[in-house]
Amino acid sequence: MINRFISILALCLLLGTGAAQAGVTLEAFKFKTEAEEQHFKDLIEELRCLVCQNQSLLDSDAELAHDLRAEVYDMIQLGKTDEDIIDFLVARYGDFVLYKPPVKPSTYLLWFGPFVLLIIAGLLLLRSIRRQQKVPASEISAEERERLDAILGNTTSSQGKDQ
Amino acid sequence: MNRYLRYLVPLAIFAILVAFLYRGLSLDPKRVPSPLVGKPMPAFSLPRLQDPEATLGDTDLKGKVSVLNIWATWCVSCRAEHEVLLQLAQTGAVDIYGLNYKDERDKAKQWLVQLGDPYVANAFDADGRAGIDWGVYGAPETFIMDKQGIVRHKHIGPLSVDALNTTILPLIAELQATP
Numbered sequence: 001m002i003n004r005f006i007s008i009l010a011l012c013l014l015l016g017t018g019a020a021q022a023g024v025t026l027e028a029f030k031f032k033t034e035a036e037e038q039h040f041k042d043l044i045e046e047l048r049c050l051v052c053q054n055q056s057l058l059d060s061d062a063e064l065a066h067d068l069r070a071e072v073y074d075m076i077q078l079g080k081t082d083e084d085i086i087d088f089l090v091a092r093y094g095d096f097v098l099y100k101p102p103v104k105p106s107t108y109l110l111w112f113g114p115f116v117l118l119i120i121a122g123l124l125l126l127r128s129i130r131r132q133q134k135v136p137a138s139e140i141s142a143e144e145r146e147r148l149d150a151i152l153g154n155t156t157s158s159q160g161k162d163q
Numbered sequence: 164m165n166r167y168l169r170y171l172v173p174l175a176i177f178a179i180l181v182a183f184l185y186r187g188l189s190l191d192p193k194r195v196p197s198p199l200v201g202k203p204m205p206a207f208s209l210p211r212l213q214d215p216e217a218t219l220g221d222t223d224l225k226g227k228v229s230v231l232n233i234w235a236t237w238c239v240s241c242r243a244e245h246e247v248l249l250q251l252a253q254t255g256a257v258d259i260y261g262l263n264y265k266d267e268r269d270k271a272k273q274w275l276v277q278l279g280d281p282y283v284a285n286a287f288d289a290d291g292r293a294g295i296d297w298g299v300y301g302a303p304e305t306f307i308m309d310k311q312g313i314v315r316h317k318h319i320g321p322l323s324v325d326a327l328n329t330t331i332l333p334l335i336a337e338l339q340a341t342p
Contacts, residue, residue, distance in 0.1 A: 050195060050300035063265070064300055067291050092205075092298035094198040 029073050036076075043082055044072055047089060048097050056099070197298055197317040204231075204312050205296040212263050212271055212285035219260070219286040225312040228338045230259045230305060232282070233294065235266040236274045238302040244321035245278050251327060252281035257307075257335045261285035264294045264302050307331065309338045 031037035041058055049060035049068070057065050057072070068089070075085050089097045101107050140148070199205070208220035224231065232248060234241040252259055261282040263271045268287060275282075288294055297306070307316040316334055318326060 053192060064291075067295060071295060091198060092295060093300065094195060094298075096195045 029069075040073065040076055043076075043085065044069060046099055047072075047086075048099055050093055050096065193301075194319050195300070197314070197319075199298055199306070199314045200317055202314060204306070204308050204314050205293075207286065207293040207296060209262075209286035209288055209293055212261070212268065212275075212287045215268075215287070219284050221312065223284070224258075224260060224308060225310075227310055228257050228335055229308045230257050230335075231262055231297075231308070232259060233262045233264050233297065233299050233302050233304045233306075235264045235302050236270040237266065238264075240321040241303045242278070244303055244323075245281070247322040247324055247327055248281040249279050250324070251322075251331065254332070256332060256339070258283045262293060262297070262299075263287050264299060265289065265291045305331075307334060307338070310342070 029037075029040070031040065044057040045059075047057045047068075049055050049057050049062055049065040051062035051064050052060045055062075055065075057068055071088075072085055075088065080088075086098070095101050095107075101110065103111050204221050204224065206221050208218050211217045211219045230251070248259060251257070259281050261284070263285050265288065271285070271287075275285075286293065291299075297304075301319070303321055305318040305322055306314055307318075309315050315338060316330070318331065322331065
């Protein structure tokens with residue numbers, strides 16, 4: 001049983017590393033400096049592959065991801081800025097290529113919705129706290145207060161009245 | 164009043180949640196809306212499939228209602244929709260152009276001989292660069308352009324007879340009627 005578990009685990013690890021190796025086939029691209037290569041990787045990691053929708057252009061081994069990586073690489077070599085490259089892809093594939101959607105009217109709910117909910121929850125919490133603070137005061141009758149004073153002794157009775 | 168609210172508010176929230184989740188079930192994440200709809204079609208100029216010496220470009224599609232179908236012989240669903248394209252061509256409602264996407268020329272020509280040719284002409288996009296400009300991410304895809312060359316509709320995935328009758332043909336008729 002345990003042996004079986006270990007062999008399955010080993011298989012998963014093997015498949016996992018295989019997939020990782022297959023995904024990143026950046027050897028074909030030549031970079032002058034390491035910083036340039038890192039910049040390229042950072043940029044394509046922010047972009048989503050449209051074929052394997054939960055993979056970035058960096059991870060995906062889809063045919064289209066290969067083509068788009070080459071396209072991004074060429075644009076970097078031509079000295080295009082990150083914005084130019086992102087605009088190029090958004091114009092063709094839409095906001096879907098961005099892992100971080102832009103703030104605009106159609107995404108207001110997405111960006112600000114959680115904060116609105118947080119504020120509403122905060123207000124509700126505040127209201128119920130206030131309500132609870134009022135409750136004990138009204139529940140003690142004059143009779144009960146007298147008894148309380150008697151238990152606590154005369155010294156506290158004046159303070160109790162002041163409140 | 165307050166007592167009813169205590170039960171009605173969670174019920175209302177639950178109902179809204181169910182509505183959103185139900186809608187989410189019927190959405191296909193593979194269908195990414197194209198930002199090209201409503202914009203002029205991307206410029207391109209490519210060698211023709213049948214005659215590499217001649218070119219086919221966006222200028223050939225302008226001045227009339229046109230359909231651009233992205234296809235390839237390696238694409239299984241393209242074979243599935245081919246019958247529908249032939250049917251659309253037979254109506255004579257519109258000129259269908261093809262963008263043969265990342266394919267082999269001989270195979271593509273053979274495909275048209277074997278299965279029939281619904282296209283007026285085909286552009287041969289060997290490296291897929293024009294495909295990127297059209298935002299292609301999975302063949303088959305079909306674009307419909309109006310007379311000014313503005314993209315009016317994008318159909319993702321294989322065309323069906325149902326889509327042809329309910330969406331494509333009515334839209335073409337509408338675009339043909341407007342100057």
